[in-house]
Amino acid sequence: MRRILLSILTVLSLTAAAEEIGKWTLYQSYYNITQVESAGTDVFALASGSLYSLHLSDNSLTTYYKDNVLSSLDGGCLSSSGIERIAWCEMAKRLIVAYENNKIDLLTADKDVRTFTDLADKQMTGDKTIYNICVFGQHAYICTGFGIMKFDVVEEYVVDTYNLGIKVNDAFVNSTYIYALTEKGVKRAPLSSNLLNKDSWTDSGEDWSTLKPSKNLSNAFGTLFHDNKNNCYWGNDSEGKLARYEEDEYGTMQQTSSGVVPDGPLSNRFWRLYLHDNRLFGTCGNFSYGFSLKDFPGCVQTYDGNSWSKLADPGKMTGYDYVHANCMAFDPLDKNHFWVGAGSGLYEYRDYIPVKAYNSGNSALSGVSDVELHRSAVCSMTYDRDNNLWAMNGWSSIPVVRFSRDGNSQSFPQQGISMSTEYNVDAQSAFVSPTNGYLWWNNNQWGKHVVYRYDWRNNSLTWFNNFVNEDGTTIACNLIFDLTEDKEGNIWVASDGGPFYITRADAAGSDGDIWFIQHKVPRNDGTNYADYLLAGVSIRTIAVDAANRKWMGSSGAGVYLISSDNNTEIHHFTTENSPILSDIIYDIIIDDETGTVYFATPNGLCTYQGDVSSANAEGMAKETVWAYPNPVTPEHTGMITVVGLTPGAQVKILTASGQLVNEGTCSGGSYQWDGCDMKGRKVASGIYMVNAATPEGEKGIVTKIAIVR
Numbered sequence: 001m002r003r004i005l006l007s008i009l010t011v012l013s014l015t016a017a018a019e020e021i022g023k024w025t026l027y028q029s030y031y032n033i034t035q036v037e038s039a040g041t042d043v044f045a046l047a048s049g050s051l052y053s054l055h056l057s058d059n060s061l062t063t064y065y066k067d068n069v070l071s072s073l074d075g076g077c078l079s080s081s082g083i084e085r086i087a088w089c090e091m092a093k094r095l096i097v098a099y100e101n102n103k104i105d106l107l108t109a110d111k112d113v114r115t116f117t118d119l120a121d122k123q124m125t126g127d128k129t130i131y132n133i134c135v136f137g138q139h140a141y142i143c144t145g146f147g148i149m150k151f152d153v154v155e156e157y158v159v160d161t162y163n164l165g166i167k168v169n170d171a172f173v174n175s176t177y178i179y180a181l182t183e184k185g186v187k188r189a190p191l192s193s194n195l196l197n198k199d200s201w202t203d204s205g206e207d208w209s210t211l212k213p214s215k216n217l218s219n220a221f222g223t224l225f226h227d228n229k230n231n232c233y234w235g236n237d238s239e240g241k242l243a244r245y246e247e248d249e250y251g252t253m254q255q256t257s258s259g260v261v262p263d264g265p266l267s268n269r270f271w272r273l274y275l276h277d278n279r280l281f282g283t284c285g286n287f288s289y290g291f292s293l294k295d296f297p298g299c300v301q302t303y304d305g306n307s308w309s310k311l312a313d314p315g316k317m318t319g320y321d322y323v324h325a326n327c328m329a330f331d332p333l334d335k336n337h338f339w340v341g342a343g344s345g346l347y348e349y350r351d352y353i354p355v356k357a358y359n360s361g362n363s364a365l366s367g368v369s370d371v372e373l374h375r376s377a378v379c380s381m382t383y384d385r386d387n388n389l390w391a392m393n394g395w396s397s398i399p400v401v402r403f404s405r406d407g408n409s410q411s412f413p414q415q416g417i418s419m420s421t422e423y424n425v426d427a428q429s430a431f432v433s434p435t436n437g438y439l440w441w442n443n444n445q446w447g448k449h450v451v452y453r454y455d456w457r458n459n460s461l462t463w464f465n466n467f468v469n470e471d472g473t474t475i476a477c478n479l480i481f482d483l484t485e486d487k488e489g490n491i492w493v494a495s496d497g498g499p500f501y502i503t504r505a506d507a508a509g510s511d512g513d514i515w516f517i518q519h520k521v522p523r524n525d526g527t528n529y530a531d532y533l534l535a536g537v538s539i540r541t542i543a544v545d546a547a548n549r550k551w552m553g554s555s556g557a558g559v560y561l562i563s564s565d566n567n568t569e570i571h572h573f574t575t576e577n578s579p580i581l582s583d584i585i586y587d588i589i590i591d592d593e594t595g596t597v598y599f600a601t602p603n604g605l606c607t608y609q610g611d612v613s614s615a616n617a618e619g620m621a622k623e624t625v626w627a628y629p630n631p632v633t634p635e636h637t638g639m640i641t642v643v644g645l646t647p648g649a650q651v652k653i654l655t656a657s658g659q660l661v662n663e664g665t666c667s668g669g670s671y672q673w674d675g676c677d678m679k680g681r682k683v684a685s686g687i688y689m690v691n692a693a694t695p696e697g698e699k700g701i702v703t704k705i706a707i708v709r
Contacts (some may be wrong), residue, residue, distance in 0.1 A: 553585025
């Protein structure tokens with residue numbers, strides 16, 4: 001019987017090929033090395049805030065991820081993301097990893113990690129930032145904004161904390177003294193003195209470069225870090241990869257190995273995300289009023305599911321710098337035709353090659369007033385129903401410019417929008433509503449929070465700047481970050497005062513005195529009390545999935561998933577309870593075909609495999625519903641997940657003879673079963689039928705689960 005059953009299981013398992021619901025994937029950059037620490041047989045590199053190691057015995061690489069990531073990743077697990085400094089302790093044979101959140105990891109070469117939160121948990125008003133790490137013997141001297149923390153790396157405990165009341169940039173220790181490089185010069189204290197007493201620390205009068213001379217060198221690609229264990233240097237090659245350098249017989253530094261780097265994006269800078277032509281696009285530059293054209297070179301990264309690349313630099317054809325690429329738009333009639341908006345103008349691409357640049361000299365775009373006038377800032381774009389491109393012309397008195405399909409451009413000046421009033425365009429979001437056909441955008445100037453609705457057919461502009469709760473109380477909002485439309489035609493606003501919306505009817509109405517509403521959530525605790533949806537939480541971005549649920553990214557509180565009726569918080573992901581790379585979320589985009597949710601953060605890009613796709617949102621079918629793991633083998637102890645269900649479907653799990661063993665309601669588009677019957681007992685080996693009924697009453701067996709005990 002067992003042999004026959006396993007044959008059936010093999011057939012059933014062929015359908016379970018999609019990504020696991022709830023899986024996180026981190027896409028981190030390992031280019032542009034800022035620190036290298038040699039452990040002899042291994043070399044650790046810190047690049048773009050991410051960590052990896054090169055094993056010299058076989059030239060293989062290991063990457064290190066934030067923990068909670070599935071163990072299928074071939075790498076070590078760390079406690080956090082956003083690494084600030086690393087240092088190797090030879091006596092303990094451990095790498096000290098310090099994070100921007102002030103946590104500290106101790107990492108061995110075999111990937112064992114111990115995490116310490118003493119500094120992160122320390123209650124104080126001073127600066128706890130870790131600026132450097134000095135290792136002497138078995139101790140690490142952690143240099144912070146308030147002083148030095150002495151840590152025993154072998155015994156794994158904090159020995160002492162020397163609160164000097166001053167920022168310490170570096171430290172040096174010998175057998176007699178401890179030295180601190182501070183904002184006010186070099187301080188020193190005898191090791192035999194009471195180092196907890198600030199009076200023990202005096203001005204040394206010594207030059208730091210003489211006291212602690214660096215053996216590191218530099219080349220055209222950055223710092224070359226000295227490795228005294230392997231008698232060489234390590235640093236960036238011309239592409240930002242890790243390479244070995246040695247001096248030749250003439251004393252000239254020569255690269256003696258090919259550069260190596262783990263797979264990943266070229267940079268961790270992601271501002272806005274787009275999905276087009278089975279590719280992910282990520283713009284790298286954000287900017288605000290008063291930006292410098294030298295702030296950040298323009299860059300758009302692309303990912304096709306296998307490898308990363310970046311779009312060709314259009315600055316080479318213009319003769320001036322390409323900076324702050326921040327938005328994109330894709331031609332609905334030609335998948336190989338798209339646009340990039342930047343702080344230096346508008347760029348047209350065909351077949352992934354830049355073909356033309358637009359600015360105030362050759363189009364209706366106007367120049368930014370405090371930089372060279374031939375350069376124009378484009379901060380958001382969208383196509384209308386007639387397939388014309390609309391560009392938001394930032395920091396000018398002309399808010400919108402239309403580029404027709406015949407190549408002509410036309411500006412549409414609007415009364416009240418000008419540089420002098422500060423009601424100019426700093427739009428992080430612009431779109432043409434598929435419901436009402438209007439062009440919507442926002443002004444993101446501090447204290448000038450406005451949502452604009454524009455009907456270009458009669459050149460009519462409506463301003464919305466009233467934000468209230470459902471009780472009519474005005475809510476303070478100073479910044480509007482994002483706009484989006486949900487599946488029901490409601491327009492949502494992401495602001496520093498929380499999320500607000502107007503209904504489909506109000507969005508299309510002619511009355512300009514319309515208020516954006518803060519949604520009231522009933523407590524359902526037997527009282528008539530209610531709370532307001534994420535009131536006071538600064539929301540930066542909102543994305544709507546195929547089931548009309550709202551993914552809301554915040555300015556420091558992580559990500560919220562809100563139900564389609566806006567009354568239930570389904571998930572709240574933070575850096576403390578998930579692998580998400582940061583609690584600050586710049587952008588969210590959802591692949592409706594797969595349910596994958598992409599998050600752009602200050603620390604890079606990551607994804608979460610959601611449980612709703614366009615297929616199960618539209619209705620259940622045997623072809624789109626499946627379970628995993630399937631078969632369920634004896635060693636499996638976790639949950640069994642059924643995916644592809646219609647959100648809110650009623651699920652029953654039955655034996656082959658029709659006996660009910662489990663039932664419930666699916667959340668989103670998935671349902672989880674613990675493999676037990678109604679009395680909590682593990683079910684026997686066999687084939688189990690999954691019966692599901694949609695909220696509309698359609699029902700039937702949608703998949704089968706095979707269990708082997």
